[in-house]
Amino acid sequence: MNILYEDSMPYADAFFAGLGSCRSFSHRTLCPEDLIDTDFLLVRSTTKVNQTLLAKAERLKFVSTATSGTNHMDLSLLKSRGIDYNSAAGCNATAVAEYILSVLFATNKDLPGALLDKTVGIVGAGHVGSMLAKKLDVLGIRYKLCDPPLKMAGDKRSLVSLDEVFNCEVVTFHTPLVDAGDFPTRHLVGRDRLEGLREEQLLINASRGEVVDNQAALALFEQGKKMNLVLDVWENEPHINLALVPYVLLGTAHIAGHTIEGKVRGTEMLYQQVSSRIGISPTRTLEDFVAPPGQPVLKLNSDLSPTEQIANLVHQVYDVRKDDKEFKARVMEAGQFEYIRKHYAIRREFTALQVKAGNSAVTEAIYGLGFNS
Numbered sequence: 001m002n003i004l005y006e007d008s009m010p011y012a013d014a015f016f017a018g019l020g021s022c023r024s025f026s027h028r029t030l031c032p033e034d035l036i037d038t039d040f041l042l043v044r045s046t047t048k049v050n051q052t053l054l055a056k057a058e059r060l061k062f063v064s065t066a067t068s069g070t071n072h073m074d075l076s077l078l079k080s081r082g083i084d085y086n087s088a089a090g091c092n093a094t095a096v097a098e099y100i101l102s103v104l105f106a107t108n109k110d111l112p113g114a115l116l117d118k119t120v121g122i123v124g125a126g127h128v129g130s131m132l133a134k135k136l137d138v139l140g141i142r143y144k145l146c147d148p149p150l151k152m153a154g155d156k157r158s159l160v161s162l163d164e165v166f167n168c169e170v171v172t173f174h175t176p177l178v179d180a181g182d183f184p185t186r187h188l189v190g191r192d193r194l195e196g197l198r199e200e201q202l203l204i205n206a207s208r209g210e211v212v213d214n215q216a217a218l219a220l221f222e223q224g225k226k227m228n229l230v231l232d233v234w235e236n237e238p239h240i241n242l243a244l245v246p247y248v249l250l251g252t253a254h255i256a257g258h259t260i261e262g263k264v265r266g267t268e269m270l271y272q273q274v275s276s277r278i279g280i281s282p283t284r285t286l287e288d289f290v291a292p293p294g295q296p297v298l299k300l301n302s303d304l305s306p307t308e309q310i311a312n313l314v315h316q317v318y319d320v321r322k323d324d325k326e327f328k329a330r331v332m333e334a335g336q337f338e339y340i341r342k343h344y345a346i347r348r349e350f351t352a353l354q355v356k357a358g359n360s361a362v363t364e365a366i367y368g369l370g371f372n373s
Contacts, residue, residue: 001019001020001021001039001040001278002020002021002023002037002038002039002040002059003016003019003020003021003022003023003038003039003040003042003274004022004023004024004025004034004035004038004040004041004042005022005023005024005025005041005042005043005270006024006025006026006027006042006043006044006046006047006066007024007025007026008027008044008046009042009044009066009263009266009267009270010260010263010264010267010289011264011267011289012024012042012267014284014288014289015267015268015270015271015284015289016042016271016274019271019274019275019278019280020039020040020278027043027044027046027047030047030053031053032052032053032054032055032056032057033056035053035054035056035057035060036056036057036058036059037059038057038059038060039059039060039061039062040060040061040062040063040064040274040277041057041060041062041063041064042063042064042065042066042270042274043063043064043065043066043072043073044065044066044067044266045065045067045069045071045072046072047072048072049063049065049072049073049074049077049078050074050077051074051077054077054081054083060081060083061083061084061277062083062084062085062086062273062274062277063078063083063084063085063086064085064086064087064088064270064273064274065086065087065088065270066088066091066263066266066267066269066270067087067088067091067092067266068087068088068089068090068091068092068093068127068128068257069087069176069177069208070085070087070176071176071177071208073085084277086270086273088265088266088269088270089126089127090126090127090128091257091262091263091265091266091269092128092256092257092258092259092262092263092265092266093127093128093130093131094131094259094261094262094349094350094351094370095256095257095258095259095261095262095349096128096131096132096174096206096256096257097128097131097132097134097135098135098259098314098317098318098349098350099206099232099256099257099318099320100132100172100204100206100256101135101139101314101369102314102315102318102319102320103202103204103230103250103320104120104141104170105307105310105311105314105315106250106315106319106320106321107202107228107230107249107250108307108311110249111169111200111202111228112200113169113200114307115141115307116139116140116141116307118141118142118168118169118170119141119142119143119144119168119169119170120132120136120141120142120143120144120168120169120170120171120172121143121144121146121160121164121165121166121167121168121170121171121172122143122144122145122146122165122172122174123146123147123162123165123171123172123173123174123175123188124146124147124173124174124175124176124207125145125146125147125150125155125157125159126147126150126174128174128206128207129145129147129174132172132174133145135369138364138365138368138369139310139365139369140365143168144160144164144165144168145157145158145159145160146159146160146161146162146164146165147159148161148162148182148183149182149183152182162188166193166196166197168201169200169201169202170201170202170203170204171201171202171203171204172203172204172205172206173188173189173204173205173206173207173211173212174206174207175188175207175208175211176207176208177207177208177210177211185207185208185210185211186210186211187210187211187212187213187216188211188212189203189205189211189212189213190213190216191213191216191219191220194212194213194216194217194220194225194227195220195225197227197228199226199227199228200228201227201228202228202230202249203227203228203229203230204229204230204231204232205229205230205231205232205233206230206232206233206256206257207233208233209231209233209234209235209236209237209240209254210235211233212229212231212235213235214231214234214235214236214240214241214244215235215241217229217244217247218241218243218244218247221244221247227247228249229247229248229249230248230249230250230251231244231248231250231251231252232251232252232253232254232255232256233254233256234254234337237254237337238334238335238337238338238341239334240331240334240337242331242332242333245327245328245331246328250320250321250324251324251327251328251331252320252323252324252327253323253327253331253337253340253341253344254341255323255340255341255344258344258346258347259346259347259348259349260290260346260347260348260349260352261286261290261348261349261351261352262349263346264286264289264290265286268284268285268286271284290352292352293348293352293353295353297354297355297356298313298316298317298353298354298355298356298371299355299356300312300313300355300356300357300358300360300362300366302360306361306362306365309360309362310362310365310366310369313355313366313371314350314369316353317347317348317349317350317353318347318348326340327340349370350369350370350371351370351371351372352372353371353372354371354372354373355367355371355372355373356373357373
């Protein structure tokens with residue numbers, strides 16, 4: 001069994017050892033000849049799985065990506081050739097949900113109204129949207145879920161329309177990029193939706209850059225429209241529209257899902273998939289490789305309000321404002337966008353940190369968010 005895996009997967013060599021004949025590759029140098037004797041191909045989003053790459057992959061049985069999205073894989077081609085495929089969908093759900101919390105707390109004082117009085121509209125009720133909803137439940141923040149495909153499929157949750165979501169004080173997108181079918185998402189937020197945003201609303205896109213029409217947003221900004229946009233993803237990455245960057249409230253380089261745990265979880269999920277296909281019981285887990293963060297126990301600041309105490313903890317783990325500052329200072333060309341993303345100082349998730357909350361009024365919420373006691 002020959003396994004070819006992308007070298008950017010953390011701990012891949014340790015996870016895949018013993019599953020067969022394993023070797024790594026760089027997406028920059030991978031060529032069709034490398035796949036001649038390959039049975040399993042394991043990639044990240046930097047590898048385009050297309051007709052060109054698979055031209056000589058006659059033995060290929062399975063392709064999977066250690067990412068939640070599959071836009072870099074030609075699924076129709078894989079189906080037509082009878083090649084099974086999968087992904088690590090959900091591997092970064094916690095990371096993205098925690099990114100959104102950092103955004104909500106970072107913008108709380110800049111926008112009208114208290115956070116606990118607002119309603120968050122979540123577009124996309126899959127892995128990420130559902131995880132975000134759980135964390136908002138813990139904090140007592142109201143939300144509405146919107147997911148037309150899931151609603152049509154019979155999802156039993158209370159799913160609302162896009163129009164209803166756009167009445168919320170916060171609207172955050174967690175959808176795949178879909179071009180065909182009944183529910184396309186490309187430019188789901190077009191000029192009309194952007195024009196309809198109220199000055200106090202906050203719109204966040206941490207899904208796919210093409211969900212929001214970046215050119216329309218820039219045109220409206222240049223015409224004097226006031227909008228609070230937070231963009232982690234951009235159209236035409238890494239060749240993004242640089243003129244839009246100064247206008248966004250917060251901007252980052254497609255790093256919402258980049259935690260150590262999220263990345264290793266992606267490798268772990270592919271390890272489990274391969275193990276299942278070759279009839280081996282998986283024995284290795286994320287916890288075998290991810291070390292404690294080496295930080296002191298976090299403490300609550302009792303001088304702060306309950307909301308401020310939680311915000312302080314969240315921002316001790318991850319403060320999106322720091323990434324925004326670096327992003328806006330450095331991103332002046334496509335190469336810099338790609339460099340920031342590739343060399344991002346990967347952060348930790350809440351579960352890696354310990355908090356001594358004692359008998360605080362926010363103890364239940366803190367541990368409910370995932371912090372350890």
